[in-house]
Amino acid sequence: MAPTSTAPESGTITLEVNGTAVAFARPGTVALLDLLRNDLGLNGAKYGCGLGQCGACTVLVDGVPARACILPLAVARGRRVTTLEGLASAPGLHPVQQAFVDAQAAQCGYCLNGMILTTVALLARNPSPGEAEIRRELSGNLCRCGTHVEILKAVRRAAELMGSSGDAGADAGRRP
Structure with a gap:
């Protein structure tokens, strides 16, 4: 299911990804990495080991590195998530x-x-x-x-x- 930017409903998890509020009507147990890659098309974070040990899936959650492959969506509720794509700003790279x-x-x-x-x-x-x-x-x-x-x-x-x-x-x- 695609993310929405409407007001949160019951059972909807809202968070900020790269400065944009997004809401997902998904179980809180779904890994953040799956939503970033599959629902938002943000492919900077990679699926590596799937165990949180290799670092390929790293994102920043409130400025702290976190392993998105093992981070349940519910843990990211209401937090700021920054991906590789969210670092750069016009006109150039971070x-x-x-x-x-x-x-x-x-x-x-x-x-x-x-x-x-x-x-x-x-x-x-x-x-x-x-x-x-x-x-x-x-x-x-x-x-x-x-x-x-x-x-x-x-x-x-x-x-x-x-x-x-x-x-x-x-x-x-x-x-x-």
């Missing part, structure tokens, strides 16, 4: 997305959704993280291609870009 492009931090790209959103949350919390903190934060996101060096470089570059733009990643990494 600084973290741009940093990953600049550092050529992708081969297959399957892990990038989780890497980027986790980085956005990290930099919102700490605009100048050290190497150990970056590694710790990203340790729950698996990269099967082995671009770890480029990913670390991208996070450091993102910190530089966000520091120079004055954007500390407030409001789940969204730019004004």
Whole structure:
């Protein structure tokens, strides 16, 4: 069933996705990832392991990384969800997305959704993280291609870009 933006009815779960209020008349046990991909057509979050362990499905819920493949829709009720598609604003990419492009931090790209959103949350919390903190934060996101060096470089570059733009990643990494 397609989402609606009308007033919530009984049994309807309403949340904000990328700045837009959406309502779903679905069981609260349905995984958020299914609704994002199937009902809203937001394909940045990937289905990876289905167990919340690989990070491919990461979204930000109220600015905090969450695994959408295991997050029931009921838990997201009334909360702000930001997907990879919700980061960019006209005319360009979010600084973290741009940093990953600049550092050529992708081969297959399957892990990038989780890497980027986790980085956005990290930099919102700490605009100048050290190497150990970056590694710790990203340790729950698996990269099967082995671009770890480029990913670390991208996070450091993102910190530089966000520091120079004055954007500390407030409001789940969204730019004004």
